[in-house]
Amino acid sequence: MSSVGRLTVLPEQSRVDIEFQDLGYAVPQGRKGFKLILKNISGYFESGQLTAILGPSGAGKSTLLNVLAGYKSTAATGQILINGEARHAKRFQKLSRYIMQEDIMQPMLTVGEAMMVAANLKLGKKISHTDKLNAIREVLSQLHLQRTFNTQTTRLSGGEKKRLSIALELLNNPPVLFLDEPTTGLDDMSCMQCITLLKKIAEGGRTVICSIHTPSSKMFSTFDKVYVMSLGQCIYQGYGPLVVPYLSSIGLECPIHFNPADFIIEVSCQEYGNFQDRLVSAIENGKNTYTSNFNKPHSNPKNITENEEENVEILEQESSYNERSDWITQYKILLMRMWKQMLRDKTYLCLKTVLYILIGCLIGSLYLGMGKDGSKTIFNFGFYFTCIIFFMYIPMMPVLLQFPKEFQLIKREYFNKWYSLSAYFAALTTSTIPIQLILGSVYVILVYILSDQPMEMDRLGHFYLICMLTGVISESFGLLIASHLSLINSMFIGPVLAVPLMLLAVYGFGSGYSSIPTLIKIGMYFSYLRYSLQALIHTMLTGREKLKCPDEEEFCPWTDLEHFMRDMGMEDTIFWVDIVALVVTYVIFRGGSYYLLKQRLTPNKTFRALGYIGRIVKSHITR
Numbered sequence: 046m047s048s049v050g051r052l053t054v055l056p057e058q059s060r061v062d063i064e065f066q067d068l069g070y071a072v073p074q075g076r077k078g079f080k081l082i083l084k085n086i087s088g089y090f091e092s093g094q095l096t097a098i099l100g101p102s103g104a105g106k107s108t109l110l111n112v113l114a115g116y117k118s119t120a121a122t123g124q125i126l127i128n129g130e131a132r133h134a135k136r137f138q139k140l141s142r143y144i145m146q147e148d149i150m151q152p153m154l155t156v157g158e159a160m161m162v163a164a165n166l167k168l169g170k171k172i173s174h175t176d177k178l179n180a181i182r183e184v185l186s187q188l189h190l191q192r193t194f195n196t197q198t199t200r201l202s203g204g205e206k207k208r209l210s211i212a213l214e215l216l217n218n219p220p221v222l223f224l225d226e227p228t229t230g231l232d233d234m235s236c237m238q239c240i241t242l243l244k245k246i247a248e249g250g251r252t253v254i255c256s257i258h259t260p261s262s263k264m265f266s267t268f269d270k271v272y273v274m275s276l277g278q279c280i281y282q283g284y285g286p287l288v289v290p291y292l293s294s295i296g297l298e299c300p301i302h303f304n305p306a307d308f309i310i311e312v313s314c315q316e317y318g319n320f321q322d323r324l325v326s327a328i329e330n331g332k333n334t335y336t337s338n339f340n341k342p343h344s345n346p347k348n349i350t351e352n353e354e355e356n357v358e359i360l361e362q363e364s365s366y367n368e369r370s371d372w373i374t375q376y377k378i379l380l381m382r383m384w385k386q387m388l389r390d391k392t393y394l395c396l397k398t399v400l401y402i403l404i405g406c407l408i409g410s411l412y413l414g415m416g417k418d419g420s421k422t423i424f425n426f427g428f429y430f431t432c433i434i435f436f437m438y439i440p441m442m443p444v445l446l447q448f449p450k451e452f453q454l455i456k457r458e459y460f461n462k463w464y465s466l467s468a469y470f471a472a473l474t475t476s477t478i479p480i481q482l483i484l485g486s487v488y489v490i491l492v493y494i495l496s497d498q499p500m501e502m503d504r505l506g507h508f509y510l511i512c513m514l515t516g517v518i519s520e521s522f523g524l525l526i527a528s529h530l531s532l533i534n535s536m537f538i539g540p541v542l543a544v545p546l547m548l549l550a551v552y553g554f555g556s557g558y559s560s561i562p563t564l565i566k567i568g569m570y571f572s573y574l575r576y577s578l579q580a581l582i583h584t585m586l587t588g589r590e591k592l593k594c595p596d597e598e599e600f601c602p603w604t605d606l607e608h609f610m611r612d613m614g615m616e617d618t619i620f621w622v623d624i625v626a627l628v629v630t631y632v633i634f635r636g637g638s639y640y641l642l643k644q645r646l647t648p649n650k651t652f653r654a655l656g657y658i659g660r661i662v663k664s665h666i667t668r
């Protein structure tokens with residue numbers, strides 16, 4: 046075993062051999078029933094080896110990788126064995142890391158910072174900062190990324206991003222690495238560099254499995270093993286260059302100077318006739334590994350400990366060089382990361398500040414001096430409603446826009462066990478509060494002064510409290526929507542749902558509560574905007590002296606504000622009841638968002654069944 050590229054800070058790993066038998070995977074396909082993507086395939090991927098899953102587009106490579114990694118396993122049939130014993134999905138996830146095709150990077154961080162966040166989260170407190178830094182430097186140098194230490198992750202080239210994705214996962218020395226098409230989008234040189242690196246990583250005792258499209262002949266012979274798929278079946282398993290005698294034994298001669306990888310792909314695309322069944326049966330759909338001694342079943346795993354439990358425990362201990370940090374540390378690291386990203390995004394921050402000031406000035410000017418004008422009481426009511434609408438839309442829209450993208454990052458980090466979801470969610474919940482409080486106060490002070498509201502600390506404090514509560518609830522409402530939907534659906538559903546919320550908030554004002562139909566009354570209880578508006582009107586209008594009617598005005602029906610509240614049907618509102626209702630709404634929305642997010646990442650039986658039904662319905666509609 047070559048020592049070139051061995052990571053000294055990361056000890057060698059024990060064997061984790063992966064075997065799968067009669068693996069099947071089907072997806073619902075309208076009225077046609079099901080589409081079989083994996084058709085009872087078998088295979089054996091050994092530790093210390095770099096294995097490539099090859100095949101034409103749509104052959105099922107990514108699906109096989111996803112099922113083996115446990116990323117998609119609910120609808121799978123067959124058996125997956127780890128060191129000869131049935132795979133325990135949760136324990137296996139602790140040992141494996143999955144590097145997705147898309148290199149989504151945490152924005153606004155340098156490579157060094159992104160690596161330090163990963164090291165702090167994955168390596169725990171027992172390892173000193175200096176050791177973490179050494180580990181980072183060594184991993185980066187192994188992956189030829191040392192010169193990018195201070196470069197922002199989003200400015201890296203395609204090849205560098207891919208290598209950084211690998212580096213981030215290598216930090217805690219996982220025994221198994223899955224990579225979905227690691228060479229996609231890279232030039233020939235970067236492809237070869239990437240594959241050579243993966244080979245070095247495998248040589249340290251790891252099981253490295255990647256799916257790949259069309260490798261060059263040089264790359265093809267670099268893999269220790271290739272697993273070729275066609276139409277969801279295995280048509281070859283063994284050392285790459287041996288594919289030539291294998292195909293020859295079936296009567297398919299690879300032309301001299303022809304890339305054997307291209308040749309077998311062309312064969313699988315049936316360019317030389319239909320050899321699918323013969324190839325599948327020759328290799329017994331993956332049960333055999335082709336060696337120069339054809340048709341021998343692949344060797345059984347070596348070094349298997351008698352007891353699987355013991356075996357996995359040893360592995361877990363070894364990879365617990367990587368003991369994950371505790372909840373509080375995770376929370377602090379994630380919060381710091383979020384704040385750093387927020388403060389460095391100067392454009393967004395400036396836009397947001399300008400927006401709060403500009404709209405504050407605009408609304409303040411529209412309702413200029415109306416707060417104490419007896420002829421403008423109804424306009425003043427409009428001012429309060431406008432403030433509530435402002436604090437609904439402005440905090441909700443960025444969440445609808447940003448969170449679906451953020452979800453892709455969470456998925457990668459959460460699936461690879463960087464942190465617990467509750468720590469992430471707690472950090473997310475607290476990260477936006479300071480900026481919301483600061484900018485919210487700027488807006489409130491501006492509109493409060495411009496619209497000439499009563500200068501009493503109590504009222505101002507309550508006004509601010511209600512606006513802030515509305516803001517954080519609206520943000521949570523956005524999260525509730527975006528936690529389970531795509532960007533397009535979120536952007537559609539969010540503003541659409543806001544309309545009935547606004548209507549229900551003001552429905553029936555002026556005409557009396559008793560005349561409202563029961564169904565609408567029930568609906569009104571669900572509009573948190575109504576509680577905000579009621580609380581705001583109550584705090585701003587009760588206990589005030591009669592307003593003055595300007596001399597030039599002939600008609601001042603509501604100089605008595607208590608009278609106005611009676612006319613609006615709001616004389617019975619209790620401020621603290623509305624505040625409690627707002628707090629309860631906040632807790633429900635946040636709790637709901639967390640639950641939906643968790644179900645999206647790791648669905649329970651009910652959600653799996655719902656998702657399955659949804660897919661069947663969708664496939665019937667879109668067929």
Ligand SMILES: Nc1ncnc2c1ncn2[C@@H]1O[C@H](COP(=O)(O)OP(=O)(O)OP(=O)(O)O)[C@@H](O)[C@H]1O
Pocket residue numbers: 072080082100101102103104105106107108109256258
């Ligand atoms: N949820 C799904 N519903 C319907 N068909 C699906 C679903 N998931 C995958 N497929 C189909 O299964 C087949 C295999 O998909 P998979 O992504 O595994 O192929 P692949 O070999 O990785 O292809 P590529 O190299 O183009 O990424 C494709 O025909 C794909 O359209």
